Amino acid sequence: MSVQKPSLPKGTRDFGPVQMAKRNFILDTIKDTFRLFGFQQLETPAMENLSTLTGKYGDEGDQLLFKILNSGDFLKNVESGDLEHGPGHVLPKVAEKGLRYDLTVPFARYVVMNRNEISFPFKRFQIQPVWRADRPQKGRYREFYQCDADVVGTDSLICELEILLMIKKVFGELGIEDYTIKINNRKILTGMAEAIGENGREAELCVAIDKLDKIGWEKVQEELVQRNFSAAAIQKLNPVVDMLDGNKGKLSSLKEFLSDSAVGMKGIQELEEVFALLSKYGSDEEKVEFDAVLARGLSYYTGAIFEVKVNNVSIGSVSGGGRYDNLTGVFGLDGVSGVGFSFGVDRIYDVMEELNLFPKQANEYTKVLITYFDQQGFEYGLQVLGELRSASISSELYPDLSKMKKQISYADKKDIPFVIVLGDNEISENKVSLKNLKTGKQEMMSVEAAVEFLKESF
Amino acid sequence: MSVQKPSLPKGTRDFGPVQMAKRNFILDTIKDTFRLFGFQQLETPAMENLSTLTGKYGDEGDQLLFKILNSGDFLKNVESGDLEHGPGHVLPKVAEKGLRYDLTVPFARYVVMNRNEISFPFKRFQIQPVWRADRPQKGRYREFYQCDADVVGTDSLICELEILLMIKKVFGELGIEDYTIKINNRKILTGMAEAIGENGREAELCVAIDKLDKIGWEKVQEELVQRNFSAAAIQKLNPVVDMLDGNKGKLSSLKEFLSDSAVGMKGIQELEEVFALLSKYGSDEEKVEFDAVLARGLSYYTGAIFEVKVNNVSIGSVSGGGRYDNLTGVFGLDGVSGVGFSFGVDRIYDVMEELNLFPKQANEYTKVLITYFDQQGFEYGLQVLGELRSASISSELYPDLSKMKKQISYADKKDIPFVIVLGDNEISENKVSLKNLKTGKQEMMSVEAAVEFLKESF
Known part of the structure; x- marks a missing residue:
């Protein structure tokens, strides 16, 4: 055996004792919170059939899946003529499995395969690594942990409430004080596009308006013109731009603006209900900020949208989630709706390092x-x-x-x-x-x- | 997107909430024990370079490695002429990475890559899944957890003592009462082969003698004859077969038998020292049984050998370990010796199910x-x-x-x-x-x- 200098595959890393102690401090805090709220743990295999993974993350996602070579003679189905048709043609002949890309698709698969045993509403959490063949760069790895909680099988807005409460508890216990939970509702975004006569264009609309803070209303208007929004539509947006401060103020301005959009008004109503539940539970709106142009996951979120930002640090968004209508339709089971939230463990780790928040003596050390x-x-x-x-x-x-x-x-x-x-x-x-x-x-x-x-x- | 019925890759499984609660009961018990004894956690990436993994587990092991297809155009280095040379020739052109096969090789790689930062003796534990492309069968999976603790950088026999103590603590807290910790020393095995004039043949010798309980001394002699052990050698073995009961009795019989083998006597001395330490610590030899023909890991263990068997259950051996001389030589760093032990989590789980030992209300449930x-x-x-x-x-x-x-x-x-x-x-x-x-x-x-x-x- 020849002696070799060992190395790690690019985009991967070891977690030594000091990092593990810090990571466990974060993960234990999150796990304890999940359990306090009645969520139960699920673990799924690292490997999934490619038929389960492919087509779920768009073309780019399919490219970024790590594929596993079939065991044994992986060439047995390949003929020399196959090569000239390129890797896309050869792939299904040499690989049937891939590494999981996120925790949502395996969760959907699990729900479908176990739908007769699961008692709904099903509150599950899952903390496992995922793998993506992304180009590695600072803060982006090819193996990283996801940390998800989802409730499926109920439309109750108490789920949205509990996500807010869990975020408050986790960030509080981690010692992160200066953060903002942004909340919006997909129906409000849909309603906004309707209200200005640009139905279905909420994604583009949000991308432009989202820059309001940075570039100002005039530049945003220019961008909307470039994106072929009509002058009339842009004109109609004026009141949104001038919205009053504070959650209640924003909601009442928006109510006027959206009064002709049934879906928009439904979105407002859901949001108001979540705020009402928060108060009935005995919590408050501190840290919770309604952001009418918060847009993420527009290809699957249908109700609430969440994002957590830590203020005054180099990394901004550290966690996010939202409500979806149809988790499992792609696997043939319709009508499974739910809400999910994902704590960005790597980013929370970096924020805590930046703010020097890790306790000096974690549990893990010899005394x-x-x-x-x-x-x-x-x-x-x-x-x-x-x-x-x-x-x-x-x-x-x-x-x-x-x-x-x-x-x-x-x-x-x-x-x-x-x-x-x-x-x-x-x-x-x-x-x-x-x-x-x-x-x-x-x-x-x-x-x-x-x-x-x-x-x-x- | 076409609707599909999802499935799991063969040899893999999901762990739903009930299984996770039980698994966590076992894993938390082990982790708490590791930490009580000053072991610190390490996690390494699922993917390792194939150069790190290949050649470490024998030819069969190389076959059982899961290989990951290179990202992007994985065919770019393959020409049509390559195909006729078969998969072994094509493999290095299409795959650079594989999934880890155990936790020992990644640990050795970590030690070598971080040798200047690690303060030795280094007590690390690691609990992560490993993957093997074995033929799946009852109780054998393609993804399973390993749960290892190792101390490297010291020859002190206190490490052997601590392994005994950790086993006693873990099994005690899990409620498993009827088990046996078998202990032996590789040097005794080497000495036994020497003592009968069959130097270096301890592995074959043990395979045959190990069947003593089941098939009796006569059949064992027949097997040794078949394996070409000399009649004189077999004759010399008689006293080993008739060894007295009890650890002390066995040790004194063996001392006589091995008196001409320096290495054999060194093995006895180490074992006696471990028993002495056990008593000085305030523990006892209950459950600890010296087994002069216990043989495992003969290609790497050089000192103590451990195995835990649960009595009166269908699965026997549930955990094992031993002392090695040279963890990292294959990566160019000589002289790193240590002791390691691995709790077989899946088997312990099965034993606890069989004996109905899981507590009714694990920590994880909503109250x-x-x-x-x-x-x-x-x-x-x-x-x-x-x-x-x-x-x-x-x-x-x-x-x-x-x-x-x-x-x-x-x-x-x-x-x-x-x-x-x-x-x-x-x-x-x-x-x-x-x-x-x-x-x-x-x-x-x-x-x-x-x-x-x-x-x-x-």
């Missing part, structure tokens, strides 16, 4: 290292170790007889906050010396006292 | 469902929901105005143990009726009393 000077100390240390662990204190005994400096350096590098030092005095008096590595303070005490002290320190 | 009869009840329920969740009680409000029977049936199917019923009396008196779905007992009380009661029920 105390036992150090010693000789074989006798090692053996006494073994006993102490047993007592610490019986008290559920994460602890280690340095494994080799080494210089004290080396043992302490191990604790430092592993971010272990305390060491127990076992010298002749400690052994003969059946005690331990407990040292706080941050303050340098060291004190001799009984093992029981050390256990008590350490239990109270975390 | 209480709020039910109601009308819009007023729904709105009052929203308030109650807020109070329950503030007290960290996992709770749900039924989302749609439905018949009580349908609401209760939802709770039943989701294994929710309590419901709160909100009728006119409850609303007017500002109380709730809490019903235990198992016993049928129902009682009206204040929201605060219900919160207290529910907090104490779990």
